[in-house]
Amino acid sequence: MHLVxxxxxxxxxxxxxxERISCPEHKLNDALAHLSGCPGxxxxxxxxxxxxMEVYALIEGADLGTAYAAICRHxxxxxxxxxxxxxxxxxxxxxxxxxAHLLRVASGLDSLVLGEAQIIGQVRTALRSAHAAGVxxxxxxxxxxxxxxxxxxxxxxxxxxxxxxxxxxxxxxLAARIFDLSEATVMILGAGKMSTLAAKHLVASGxxxxxxxxxxxxxxxxxxxxxxxxxxxxxEFPQMLAKADIVIASTAAPHPVIRRDTxxxxxxxxxxxxxxxxxxxVPRDVDEDVAELDNVFLYxxxxxxxxxxxxxRGRATEAVEAEKIVGxxxxxxxxxxxAREAAPIIKQLRxxxxxYARKRLEIMxxxxxxxxxxxxxxxxxxxxxxMDEVAREPILRMKRASKxxxxxxxxxxxxxxYDLLSAAREIFGLGVEDQASESESIVDSLPLPAPQNGxxxxxxxxxxxxxxxxxxxxxxxx
Amino acid sequence: MNSAIxxxxxxxxxxxxxxxxxxxxxxxxxAAPQSIGTGTSSNRPLLYAVRFLAAGILSQFLAVGANCxxxxxxxxxxxYGTLMVxxxxxxxxxxxxxxxxxxxxxxxxxxxxxxxxLGFADSQAHSRIARDPVLSHPVVSLHVLAIxxxxxxxxxxxxxxxxxxxxxxxLKKHSRNSILRKFPPLTSLDSIAYQCIAYATPLLTIxxxxxxxxxxxxxxxxxxxxxxxxxxxxxxxxxxTLFTLYLAARLAVGWRGVRLQYILLxxxxxxxxxxxxxxxxxxxxx
Numbered sequence: 001m002h003l004v005x006x007x008x009x010x011x012x013x014x015x016x017x018x019e020r021i022s023c024p025e026h027k028l029n030d031a032l033a034h035l036s037g038c039p040g041x042x043x044x045x046x047x048x049x050x051x052x053m054e055v056y057a058l059i060e061g062a063d064l065g066t067a068y069a070a071i072c073r074h075x076x077x078x079x080x081x082x083x084x085x086x087x088x089x090x091x092x093x094x095x096x097x098x099x100a101h102l103l104r105v106a107s108g109l110d111s112l113v114l115g116e117a118q119i120i121g122q123v124r125t126a127l128r129s130a131h132a133a134g135v136x137x138x139x140x141x142x143x144x145x146x147x148x149x150x151x152x153x154x155x156x157x158x159x160x161x162x163x164x165x166x167x168x169x170x171x172x173x174l175a176a177r178i179f180d181l182s183e184a185t186v187m188i189l190g191a192g193k194m195s196t197l198a199a200k201h202l203v204a205s206g207x208x209x210x211x212x213x214x215x216x217x218x219x220x221x222x223x224x225x226x227x228x229x230x231x232x233x234x235x236e237f238p239q240m241l242a243k244a245d246i247v248i249a250s251t252a253a254p255h256p257v258i259r260r261d262t263x264x265x266x267x268x269x270x271x272x273x274x275x276x277x278x279x280x281x282v283p284r285d286v287d288e289d290v291a292e293l294d295n296v297f298l299y300x301x302x303x304x305x306x307x308x309x310x311x312x313r314g315r316a317t318e319a320v321e322a323e324k325i326v327g328x329x330x331x332x333x334x335x336x337x338x339a340r341e342a343a344p345i346i347k348q349l350r351x352x353x354x355x356y357a358r359k360r361l362e363i364m365x366x367x368x369x370x371x372x373x374x375x376x377x378x379x380x381x382x383x384x385x386x387m388d389e390v391a392r393e394p395i396l397r398m399k400r401a402s403k404x405x406x407x408x409x410x411x412x413x414x415x416x417x418y419d420l421l422s423a424a425r426e427i428f429g430l431g432v433e434d435q436a437s438e439s440e441s442i443v444d445s446l447p448l449p450a451p452q453n454g455x456x457x458x459x460x461x462x463x464x465x466x467x468x469x470x471x472x473x474x475x476x477x478x
Numbered sequence: 479m480n481s482a483i484x485x486x487x488x489x490x491x492x493x494x495x496x497x498x499x500x501x502x503x504x505x506x507x508x509a510a511p512q513s514i515g516t517g518t519s520s521n522r523p524l525l526y527a528v529r530f531l532a533a534g535i536l537s538q539f540l541a542v543g544a545n546c547x548x549x550x551x552x553x554x555x556x557x558y559g560t561l562m563v564x565x566x567x568x569x570x571x572x573x574x575x576x577x578x579x580x581x582x583x584x585x586x587x588x589x590x591x592x593x594x595x596l597g598f599a600d601s602q603a604h605s606r607i608a609r610d611p612v613l614s615h616p617v618v619s620l621h622v623l624a625i626x627x628x629x630x631x632x633x634x635x636x637x638x639x640x641x642x643x644x645x646x647x648x649l650k651k652h653s654r655n656s657i658l659r660k661f662p663p664l665t666s667l668d669s670i671a672y673q674c675i676a677y678a679t680p681l682l683t684i685x686x687x688x689x690x691x692x693x694x695x696x697x698x699x700x701x702x703x704x705x706x707x708x709x710x711x712x713x714x715x716x717x718x719t720l721f722t723l724y725l726a727a728r729l730a731v732g733w734r735g736v737r738l739q740y741i742l743l744x745x746x747x748x749x750x751x752x753x754x755x756x757x758x759x760x761x762x763x764x
Contacts, residue, residue: 177649178664272735274664291650295735303652310654 005098006071007054013089019283023048032133043140045130050282106147107154112305115160120151150329160318168201170307185209187244190251191223213237242269249285256287353387484541489596491534496589498527499582503660554622561599565592568630581662587637624685628678635674636746639739642667679721709755717748
């Protein structure tokens, strides 16, 4: 079973690639269903934001290379894009690397805008969507919860997100370079969360005239009412562009809704008045070549985020604190995760020894029919103690091994895991059964043989057994 | 007090104002997100800049007065006096503007222009004073004043046009250069340039009209043909035509944006040509 991550982000993938692989909310269910249909996928979560597209999956019965390839094939076939077009931008991580990565993402440490807070909401949405689609189990659910905890702790315990300078602020900052905001007219295209936020910043900065166009008109009406603007018919928005100075585009349309041919007649009517297009949608709402038009300023999500990143540099101290929190949370998860791997092995080992004991007693019972029930229960107790004694040390060592492996967040962790857990499997001939619902608590609750003080314990048991029973003879007879 | 000393004081005050306007751009930290648009933060260098500017205008007024008292001539009877009035006109125009819209970037440019003009004036301090009595005539003074006022406004408008084009280019290229934040908004630059030209065009018309009247009335030496075919007159006529077109495009057709700024740049080239090209014989301080 492998915990793997395959994704691409703003670090390497340009927006032109990201928008082709992005998975808007309305497509998420289909994508998850498609992904869960891939061979070996036990659990899956898709985290799709304007900056990144990441697939987290728990894959069974395959080596890492095959697991990565399965996810890449899913991305290619679901988004209808040849693998060669995105392969160079993809990163692949597994086990603790994938865990550490998600925790850094949720804490805003991997964001272009260091410490941005919106990512927590996006991680939560990804988890909810996977739950709703029924493709997530205990492991990924626990991982994402841990990531949310990490994000919250970073927000609360460090100054990384304090005084955040968001996309909305950047939009206002840039708009103020072009217009006297009190005179500018803003058009909001697509009543999404991001556009609402940006519009609120503009209103707070003095913008008085706002138009809202949305495909669902009643949403436009309610948003316009909340911003003190007017709703316009979505079909009329190209004509209304002649009146707008600032356009915030954030629709869920899969293709650009503002193209060069849409703007050419509008610009004639504008007679050289500047037009500021803020495209915060992924996939983009505004065609790239629109930027070449005179008096048109086009800023997409990457441009805005770069502007924001410029303003939030110098948070190195907070970032170091945040990294510590992320490390701590990652360790907690890995403890749980490794313990969860050890649990079925320990359980099987105990079960196997108990089976041996039970079978041996069943063989002995016909030859010792003269024994009373009381004597027989003494024998059972004695054999059970013997099994405890045999199992105690291996179980203790396996428990310790599972935790030690989690502590060592380096390449040796895999080796440690093989040496102790895998060796136990091989030596005792144990298979791996269902792991999905196990947890650290399971390991801790597994019966550890009672602390025995060697011979003292044995003596205590021996004293409880009547002297007529010679254990060595019993063994020989059976 | 000596006119040269007063001019020197004015120079120092304008330079200080330019420094303060520049400093206000860099010391004025970007507003915190929460307070964007409130614009309530006080800017001390800006306050000093306005004071230096007002003191400079006063000092220059005294310098022009001292010069007139010393020469017993109109300030326009010499290069030195004319340049002093030109610098003074720019300072007054900008101060009037500063009351309406705080644009320290434009202020810094205007004050540096003043310093350059005063520096040039100082180098001409011992230039000849025209003996031609026509130059002391009030009508000629009106002509010179109108032209100087118009040139002052054209300089400010051109500065705005240049800033507009730089800012436009930087915004187009998504430049993150911090200097971008120091510039006024594009629409404000466009509006200032327009207002400058809206005042400069009538002043230029008055100045040119007075000159034409004087030429036809025979008040100046030289034939009308000699005057009207001179490079200076032609470039001034082109300048006036350009600005008329600019105003028509803006007011009648509603044009804005980049193209208008290019018209202004062509205009400033014509203005320099009118200033630098060989002039008619009578258009000299002699």
